[in-house]
Amino acid sequence: xxxxxxxxxxxxxxxxxxxxxxxxxxxxxxxxxxxxxxxxxxxxxxxxxxxxxxxxxxxxxxxxxxxxxxxxxxxxxxxxxxxxxxxxxxxxxxxxxxxxxxxxxxxxxxxxxx
Amino acid sequence: xxxxxxxxxxxxxxxxxxxxxxxxxxxxxxxxxxxxxxxxxxxxxxxxxxxxxxxxxxxxxxxxxxxxxxxxxxxxxxxxxxxxxxxxxxxxxxxxxxxxxxxxxxxxxxxxxxxx
Numbered sequence: 001x002x003x004x005x006x007x008x009x010x011x012x013x014x015x016x017x018x019x020x021x022x023x024x025x026x027x028x029x030x031x032x033x034x035x036x037x038x039x040x041x042x043x044x045x046x047x048x049x050x051x052x053x054x055x056x057x058x059x060x061x062x063x064x065x066x067x068x069x070x071x072x073x074x075x076x077x078x079x080x081x082x083x084x085x086x087x088x089x090x091x092x093x094x095x096x097x098x099x100x101x102x103x104x105x106x107x108x109x110x111x112x113x114x
Numbered sequence: 115x116x117x118x119x120x121x122x123x124x125x126x127x128x129x130x131x132x133x134x135x136x137x138x139x140x141x142x143x144x145x146x147x148x149x150x151x152x153x154x155x156x157x158x159x160x161x162x163x164x165x166x167x168x169x170x171x172x173x174x175x176x177x178x179x180x181x182x183x184x185x186x187x188x189x190x191x192x193x194x195x196x197x198x199x200x201x202x203x204x205x206x207x208x209x210x211x212x213x214x215x216x217x218x219x220x221x222x223x224x225x226x227x228x229x230x
Contacts, residue, residue, distance in 0.1 A: 031216065033216075043205065048217055055216070056216065058217065088157055098216060099147050100164065100166065100209075102161045105159035105160075106158060107156055107158040108157045
Protein backbone atom coordinates (compact mmCIF):
# COMPACT_ATOMS: atom_id res chain seq x y z
CA UNK A 1 0.00 0.00 0.00
CA UNK A 2 1.40 3.36 -1.01
CA UNK A 3 2.03 5.83 1.79
CA UNK A 4 1.40 9.55 1.81
CA UNK A 5 3.16 11.17 -1.12
CA UNK A 6 4.18 14.79 -1.36
CA UNK A 7 5.53 16.87 -4.20
CA UNK A 8 7.86 18.48 -4.85
CA UNK A 9 10.51 17.23 -2.41
CA UNK A 10 12.49 20.44 -2.52
CA UNK A 11 11.65 23.96 -3.60
CA UNK A 12 13.55 27.23 -3.68
CA UNK A 13 11.65 30.49 -3.92
CA UNK A 14 12.30 34.17 -3.31
CA UNK A 15 10.49 36.56 -1.03
CA UNK A 16 7.11 37.68 -2.31
CA UNK A 17 6.56 34.69 -4.57
CA UNK A 18 3.76 32.17 -4.26
CA UNK A 19 4.08 28.40 -3.89
CA UNK A 20 1.81 25.36 -4.12
CA UNK A 21 2.60 22.09 -2.36
CA UNK A 22 0.78 18.87 -3.14
CA UNK A 23 -0.18 15.83 -1.11
CA UNK A 24 -1.80 12.48 -1.92
CA UNK A 25 -3.15 10.61 1.09
CA UNK A 26 -3.09 6.89 1.72
CA UNK A 27 -5.85 5.17 -0.22
CA UNK A 28 -9.04 5.13 1.84
CA UNK A 29 -8.02 8.03 4.05
CA UNK A 30 -10.37 11.01 3.95
CA UNK A 31 -8.60 13.43 6.30
CA UNK A 32 -5.51 15.39 5.33
CA UNK A 33 -3.41 17.52 7.64
CA UNK A 34 -0.62 20.00 7.00
CA UNK A 35 2.16 20.81 9.46
CA UNK A 36 5.09 23.19 9.34
CA UNK A 37 8.44 22.17 10.83
CA UNK A 38 10.61 25.25 10.98
CA UNK A 39 14.02 25.34 12.61
CA UNK A 40 13.65 26.29 16.24
CA UNK A 41 9.85 26.26 16.15
CA UNK A 42 9.11 22.56 16.13
CA UNK A 43 6.11 20.95 14.46
CA UNK A 44 3.19 23.34 14.14
CA UNK A 45 -0.30 22.40 12.97
CA UNK A 46 -1.37 24.35 9.89
CA UNK A 47 -4.60 22.99 8.40
CA UNK A 48 -6.95 20.02 8.49
CA UNK A 49 -9.21 19.00 5.63
CA UNK A 50 -11.86 16.31 5.75
CA UNK A 51 -14.35 15.39 3.03
CA UNK A 52 -13.36 18.47 1.05
CA UNK A 53 -13.95 20.94 3.88
CA UNK A 54 -11.50 22.89 6.03
CA UNK A 55 -12.18 21.62 9.58
CA UNK A 56 -9.53 23.35 11.63
CA UNK A 57 -6.79 25.89 11.21
CA UNK A 58 -3.66 26.60 13.20
CA UNK A 59 -2.29 29.98 14.21
CA UNK A 60 -1.03 31.02 10.77
CA UNK A 61 -1.82 34.11 8.66
CA UNK A 62 -4.41 33.95 5.85
CA UNK A 63 -1.69 33.80 3.20
CA UNK A 64 -1.50 30.13 4.13
CA UNK A 65 -4.44 28.39 2.50
CA UNK A 66 -5.33 25.13 0.88
CA UNK A 67 -7.98 22.85 -0.42
CA UNK A 68 -8.93 19.22 -0.68
CA UNK A 69 -10.10 17.68 -3.92
CA UNK A 70 -12.83 15.06 -4.47
CA UNK A 71 -10.15 12.34 -4.62
CA UNK A 72 -8.99 13.53 -1.15
CA UNK A 73 -5.66 14.85 -2.38
CA UNK A 74 -4.76 18.28 -1.11
CA UNK A 75 -2.84 21.42 -1.93
CA UNK A 76 -1.22 23.91 0.38
CA UNK A 77 -0.79 27.41 -1.01
CA UNK A 78 1.43 30.05 0.48
CA UNK A 79 1.28 33.59 -0.90
CA UNK A 80 3.68 36.49 -0.43
CA UNK A 81 6.46 34.24 0.81
CA UNK A 82 8.61 35.50 3.67
CA UNK A 83 12.01 34.32 4.82
CA UNK A 84 10.45 32.79 7.93
CA UNK A 85 8.38 30.45 5.74
CA UNK A 86 11.52 28.40 5.12
CA UNK A 87 10.65 25.03 6.61
CA UNK A 88 9.79 21.40 6.04
CA UNK A 89 6.09 21.12 5.22
CA UNK A 90 4.65 17.77 6.21
CA UNK A 91 1.38 16.34 5.04
CA UNK A 92 -0.41 13.57 6.94
CA UNK A 93 -3.55 11.56 6.38
CA UNK A 94 -5.85 9.50 8.57
CA UNK A 95 -8.82 7.21 8.08
CA UNK A 96 -11.22 9.79 9.44
CA UNK A 97 -11.03 13.02 11.34
CA UNK A 98 -11.22 11.63 14.82
CA UNK A 99 -8.54 12.31 17.40
CA UNK A 100 -7.91 8.63 17.99
CA UNK A 101 -6.85 7.89 14.43
CA UNK A 102 -3.09 7.83 13.88
CA UNK A 103 -1.89 10.32 11.33
CA UNK A 104 0.51 8.93 8.76
CA UNK A 105 3.04 11.32 7.32
CA UNK A 106 4.75 11.85 4.02
CA UNK A 107 8.42 12.76 3.64
CA UNK A 108 7.63 16.42 3.31
CA UNK A 109 8.48 19.30 1.03
CA UNK A 110 11.51 21.31 2.03
CA UNK A 111 10.90 24.95 1.12
CA UNK A 112 13.75 27.42 1.12
CA UNK A 113 13.12 31.14 0.75
CA UNK A 114 16.00 33.29 -0.48
CA UNK B 115 -4.95 24.42 25.84
CA UNK B 116 -2.91 21.35 25.09
CA UNK B 117 0.80 21.17 25.74
CA UNK B 118 3.44 18.46 25.39
CA UNK B 119 6.84 18.76 27.01
CA UNK B 120 9.89 16.73 26.10
CA UNK B 121 12.54 18.07 28.42
CA UNK B 122 15.38 16.02 26.94
CA UNK B 123 16.68 17.81 23.87
CA UNK B 124 19.36 15.30 23.01
CA UNK B 125 20.48 11.93 24.37
CA UNK B 126 23.59 10.00 23.41
CA UNK B 127 24.00 6.34 24.29
CA UNK B 128 26.27 3.50 23.29
CA UNK B 129 24.71 0.62 21.42
CA UNK B 130 22.99 -1.97 23.62
CA UNK B 131 22.26 0.53 26.36
CA UNK B 132 18.66 1.06 27.44
CA UNK B 133 17.28 4.57 27.05
CA UNK B 134 14.08 6.26 28.22
CA UNK B 135 12.57 9.27 26.50
CA UNK B 136 10.35 11.39 28.71
CA UNK B 137 7.05 12.99 27.76
CA UNK B 138 4.78 15.09 29.97
CA UNK B 139 1.47 16.45 28.70
CA UNK B 140 -1.22 18.91 29.70
CA UNK B 141 -4.86 18.83 28.64
CA UNK B 142 -8.22 19.74 30.13
CA UNK B 143 -10.00 16.96 28.29
CA UNK B 144 -10.86 13.71 30.01
CA UNK B 145 -10.64 11.82 26.72
CA UNK B 146 -7.49 12.25 24.72
CA UNK B 147 -4.91 10.29 22.77
CA UNK B 148 -1.16 10.13 23.03
CA UNK B 149 1.25 9.20 20.26
CA UNK B 150 4.92 8.63 19.67
CA UNK B 151 6.54 9.26 16.30
CA UNK B 152 10.06 8.68 15.02
CA UNK B 153 11.66 11.07 12.53
CA UNK B 154 14.74 9.66 10.78
CA UNK B 155 16.98 11.96 8.70
CA UNK B 156 14.73 11.43 5.65
CA UNK B 157 12.16 13.66 7.37
CA UNK B 158 9.14 11.38 7.34
CA UNK B 159 7.41 10.97 10.70
CA UNK B 160 6.90 7.28 11.42
CA UNK B 161 3.98 6.37 13.67
CA UNK B 162 5.04 4.14 16.59
CA UNK B 163 2.16 3.92 19.04
CA UNK B 164 -1.18 5.38 20.11
CA UNK B 165 -2.54 5.26 23.64
CA UNK B 166 -6.05 6.21 24.80
CA UNK B 167 -6.50 8.21 27.98
CA UNK B 168 -8.68 5.53 29.51
CA UNK B 169 -6.20 2.71 28.94
CA UNK B 170 -3.26 2.87 31.31
CA UNK B 171 -1.84 -0.51 30.45
CA UNK B 172 1.79 -0.43 29.54
CA UNK B 173 2.71 -1.78 26.15
CA UNK B 174 5.70 -3.64 24.82
CA UNK B 175 6.56 -4.13 21.18
CA UNK B 176 9.86 -5.87 20.66
CA UNK B 177 12.57 -3.61 22.05
CA UNK B 178 10.13 -0.75 22.55
CA UNK B 179 7.96 -0.21 25.60
CA UNK B 180 5.71 2.60 26.75
CA UNK B 181 4.74 3.62 30.28
CA UNK B 182 1.55 5.70 30.55
CA UNK B 183 0.77 7.23 33.95
CA UNK B 184 -2.24 9.55 34.18
CA UNK B 185 -1.39 10.48 37.77
CA UNK B 186 1.79 12.20 36.60
CA UNK B 187 0.54 13.06 33.06
CA UNK B 188 3.45 11.19 31.57
CA UNK B 189 3.87 8.87 28.60
CA UNK B 190 7.47 7.69 28.57
CA UNK B 191 9.12 5.60 25.88
CA UNK B 192 11.90 3.09 26.56
CA UNK B 193 14.15 1.46 24.00
CA UNK B 194 15.86 -1.65 25.32
CA UNK B 195 19.24 -2.69 23.93
CA UNK B 196 19.45 0.33 21.64
CA UNK B 197 20.82 -0.01 18.13
CA UNK B 198 22.42 2.46 15.72
CA UNK B 199 19.25 2.30 13.58
CA UNK B 200 17.34 3.80 16.49
CA UNK B 201 19.14 7.11 15.95
CA UNK B 202 16.46 9.65 15.10
CA UNK B 203 14.37 12.43 16.57
CA UNK B 204 11.45 11.14 18.60
CA UNK B 205 8.28 13.15 19.08
CA UNK B 206 5.52 12.71 21.61
CA UNK B 207 2.14 14.11 20.55
CA UNK B 208 -1.36 14.64 21.94
CA UNK B 209 -4.77 14.93 20.33
CA UNK B 210 -8.18 15.45 21.83
CA UNK B 211 -11.31 13.50 21.03
CA UNK B 212 -13.12 14.10 17.75
CA UNK B 213 -14.78 17.20 16.39
CA UNK B 214 -12.48 19.99 15.33
CA UNK B 215 -9.80 18.93 17.78
CA UNK B 216 -8.19 16.35 15.53
CA UNK B 217 -4.88 18.15 15.23
CA UNK B 218 -1.74 16.79 16.86
CA UNK B 219 0.12 18.91 19.38
CA UNK B 220 3.75 17.87 19.36
CA UNK B 221 6.52 18.15 21.88
CA UNK B 222 9.80 19.67 20.75
CA UNK B 223 11.33 16.25 20.18
CA UNK B 224 14.28 14.35 21.62
CA UNK B 225 17.24 13.62 19.37
CA UNK B 226 18.63 10.16 20.12
CA UNK B 227 22.13 9.35 18.99
CA UNK B 228 23.22 5.72 19.30
CA UNK B 229 26.89 5.03 18.67
CA UNK B 230 28.94 1.85 18.42
